[in-house]
Amino acid sequence: xxxxxxxxxxxxxxxxxxxxxxxxxxxxxxxxxxxxxxxxxxxxxxxxxxxxxxxxxxxxxxxxxxxxxxxxxxxxx
Amino acid sequence: xxxxxxxxxxxxxxxxxxxxxxxxxxxxxxxxxxxxxxxxxxxxxxxxxxxxxxxxxxxxxxxxxxxxxxxxxxxxxxxxxxxxxxxxxxxxxxxxxxxxxxxxxxxxxxxxxxxxxxxxxxxxxxxxxxxxxxxxxxxxxxxxxxxxxxxxxxxxxxxxxxxxxxxxxxxxxxxxxxxxxxxxxxxxxxxxxxxxxxxxxxxxxxxxxxxxxxxxxxxxxxxxxxxxxxxxxxxxxxxxxxxxxxxxxxxxxxxxxxxxxxxxxxxxxxxxxxxxxxxxxxxxxxxxxxxxxxxxxxxxxxxxxxxxxxxxxxxxxxxxxxxxxxxxxxxxxxxxxxxxxxxxxxxxxx
Numbered sequence: 127x128x129x130x131x132x133x134x135x136x137x138x139x140x141x142x143x144x145x146x147x148x149x150x151x152x153x154x155x156x157x158x159x160x161x162x163x164x165x166x167x168x169x170x171x172x173x174x175x176x177x178x179x180x181x182x183x184x185x186x187x188x189x190x191x192x193x194x195x196x197x198x199x200x201x202x203x
Numbered sequence: 204x205x206x207x208x209x210x211x212x213x214x215x216x217x218x219x220x221x222x223x224x225x226x227x228x229x230x231x232x233x234x235x236x237x238x239x240x241x242x243x244x245x246x247x248x249x250x251x252x253x254x255x256x257x258x259x260x261x262x263x264x265x266x267x268x269x270x271x272x273x274x275x276x277x278x279x280x281x282x283x284x285x286x287x288x289x290x291x292x293x294x295x296x297x298x299x300x301x302x303x304x305x306x307x308x309x310x311x312x313x314x315x316x317x318x319x320x321x322x323x324x325x326x327x328x329x330x331x332x333x334x335x336x337x338x339x340x341x342x343x344x345x346x347x348x349x350x351x352x353x354x355x356x357x358x359x360x361x362x363x364x365x366x367x368x369x370x371x372x373x374x375x376x377x378x379x380x381x382x383x384x385x386x387x388x389x390x391x392x393x394x395x396x397x398x399x400x401x402x403x404x405x406x407x408x409x410x411x412x413x414x415x416x417x418x419x420x421x422x423x424x425x426x427x428x429x430x431x432x433x434x435x436x437x438x439x440x441x442x443x444x445x446x447x448x449x450x451x452x453x454x455x456x457x458x459x460x461x462x463x464x465x466x467x468x469x470x471x472x473x474x475x476x477x478x479x480x481x482x483x484x485x486x487x488x489x490x491x492x493x494x495x496x497x498x499x500x501x502x503x504x505x506x507x508x509x510x511x512x513x514x515x516x517x518x519x520x521x522x523x524x525x526x527x528x529x530x531x532x533x534x535x536x537x538x539x540x541x542x543x544x545x546x547x548x549x550x551x552x553x
Contacts, residue, residue: 170326175291177323
């Protein structure tokens with residue numbers, strides 16, 4: 127089970143990003159638990175300055191803008 | 204974007220992508236040259252008397268709409284590609300620990316190129332301040348980022364010429380640098396919301412995705428879809444307002460209330476502009492029409508800057524990190540800066 131956190135205050139892009147993670151995980155058959163982090167202090171704690179950000183198993187892999195699907199596949203693998 | 208991520212597209216080589224871009228730009232220039240004859244031709248088919256106000260307004264609208272939309276597409280695409288070389292995280296690393304002064308200048312300049320959206324303003328603010336970027340330097344960035352953007356500069360350049368665009372750039376930078384510098388010297392760190400001061404930023408040591416030339420072209424296309432998709436309606440509304448001014452508002456009326464001789468017009472423009480909220484794309488066609496009718500450049504640019512740079516939605520977002528007092532100081536200083544710029548412009552351009 128991969129633990130995925132999507133960091134963002136809840137704007138449309140953050141929603142889209144969370145959905146992209148779920149879709150890509152489902153396509154690859156990887157079990158994920160997606161959690162949305164909307165608290166600004168917690169977001170800043172991960173050291174990113176732009177949202178949405180993606181944290182997989184505690185490691186920041188992406189910050190700012192929508193991720194690319196091929197990158198998602200790489201991070202989730 | 205799922206539509207862009209198909210594995211089949213990988214077969215296209217970078218050379219093909221570049222050729223595609225070159226073909227697009229060539230077609231753009233061919234089409235652009237035909238816009239004025241097209242507007243004349245189209246208006247000729249309408250039951251409007253030659254020389255009438257209505258005909259003038261409609262011609263302006265039919266010519267300006269495709270012109271502005273095409274220019275915007277080209278500029279946003281180019282800037283989307285350039286911005287793929289910058290990120291807020293990289294900018295923050297460049298600014299962290301910079302002294303006031305040089306830091307303000309660097310922040311304002313980076314504000315032009317760093318991708319920024321208002322929904323990201325708070326994470327960016329907290330991320331900057333907690334990583335050791337001085338408060339005043341952070342403000343220089345936050346003022347420059349929305350005010351001096353590709354849409355504003357590109358459209359000013361295209362519609363009003365490089366002199367106006369460059370002066371706008373110069374004065375926009377001055378307002379951002381000076382306002383940030385003043386805020387930095389007022390030592391207002393204590394006016395931040397408490398939790399902001401307690402945030403300890405982790406350092407994001409993730410490897411940024413490697414971008415190929417194809418990714419950068421795609422970034423440009425995405426920017427066009429997103430920005431042009433969002434602002435086209437504003438632009439059409441702006442051009443319609445501009446067309447009305449162009450066709451119906453008499454020149455001497457505007458010259459008397461917005462001309463150089465009316466000193467009070469600059470503060471009036473700023474006060475009028477603060478509660479108004481539009482983006483550069485919507486306001487510039489109006490700016491063009493106002494200038495064409497004899498309004499003074501400083502007055503019009505002050506109006507434009509206050510509409511773009513100071514907006515209520517942004518204040519509400521920033522309220523999460525700044526106390527009301529700090530927001531008031533921020534608005535006050537930026538408004539004063541814009542005022543100074545407006546007066547200076549009217550003095551310089553006669």
